[in-house]
């Protein structure tokens with residue numbers, strides 16, 4: 001595979017730090033540029049991150065002395081040094097939209113963890129094991145933006161990264177209704193227990209905007225491409241409650257589901273065990289060997305035991321059983337800053353590189 005020079009926009013943040021550690025020894029992608037807000041400009045990466053470093057490994061040696069750029073003011077310098085960028089910034093939606101379009105229009109593809117462009121029908125929102133085929137809409141987007149190389153591809157919200165994978169192979173039975181309650185880690189808000197001490201011994205029953213994303217985004221991921229644009233799935237009704245819990249990393253979901261044609265428990269478990277998709281077939285560097293993992297034990301999946309399964313890129317599922325109101329219920333878990341954020345972004349970039357979209 002060709003080698004790519006890459007940048008991380010929002011490198012000092014929680015997701016940016018994850019990108020830095022995941023990309024340190026990546027076989028295809030080499031980090032050349034780090035960028036953040038004007039507050040970080042001109043500092044070394046180590047100085048800019050300061051006491052915010054929240055990973056359990058040290059700051060990558062190859063990056064700690066890189067001078068951090070201003071993501072907006074330095075676009076020209078940044079895009080002249082890289083083949084594409086990963087982007088995870090905490091800015092207003094319209095500012096993120098403008099920033100991502102500016103990179104794309106400078107012919108620099110953007111692999112985004114932000115929500116600003118997720119609703120656009122020619123911006124693919126790719127979970128590589130589910131809807132790799134949506135990448136074709138990049139051609140429509142390039143026409144709209146007037147670019148040859150530049151485009152934006154987005155990752156979906158971290159809250160849906162456990163239950164959408166688990167439900168995907170079951171769609172052939174005609175899913176009608178889904179109810180999901182998510183129990184979300186504090187790193188999903190860019191926080192640690194040090195920076196958010198109020199979360200120790202606490203639960204907050206509200207995460208701004210999360211329930212809307214958790215109900216809408218699966219319908220785009222499950223959508224189909226019609227005339228070069230994504231048309232959302234419209235036959236499935238989803239309702240959610242999203243709750244912040246005192247967990248450092250890992251989002252859990254309790255899921256209830258009904259079908260037009262109710263499968264058996266054995267059929268469901270077999271589909272989960274046998275599920276494979278393009279990332280596994282292509283042998284992408286960050287792809288988990290086994291994407292969906294069912295645990296028979298009643299007390300699994302557990303945050304501490306299972307969130308790091310397959311480098312935090314696998315989905316853990318357990319407690320599948322019949323329900324008195326829905327057909328079935330089960331519990332699932334994914335690592336929110338790995339599979340749910342930076343890891344999912346890197347895997348998407350690997351997929352797009354393998355398909356030639358980053359040439």
Ligand SMILES: NC(=O)c1ccc[n+]([C@@H]2O[C@H](COP(=O)([O-])OP(=O)(O)OC[C@H]3O[C@@H](n4cnc5c(N)ncnc54)[C@H](OP(=O)(O)O)[C@@H]3O)[C@@H](O)[C@H]2O)c1
Pocket residue numbers: 009010011012013014015016035036037038039040041048070071072088089090091113114115157158187188189190191336337340341
């Ligand atoms: N955490 C998760 O699990 C997760 C999952 C999925 C998606 N996301 C999304 O990823 C994005 C980042 O989340 P996070 O948790 O990493 O946030 P965070 O820890 O608060 O980090 C925010 C980053 O944005 C940068 N930034 C702030 N204002 C900026 C500006 N005006 N120009 C350029 N950069 C600016 C910050 O730079 P400075 O250090 O210079 O201020 C920092 O690098 C958000 O859109 C979030 O919704 C997060």
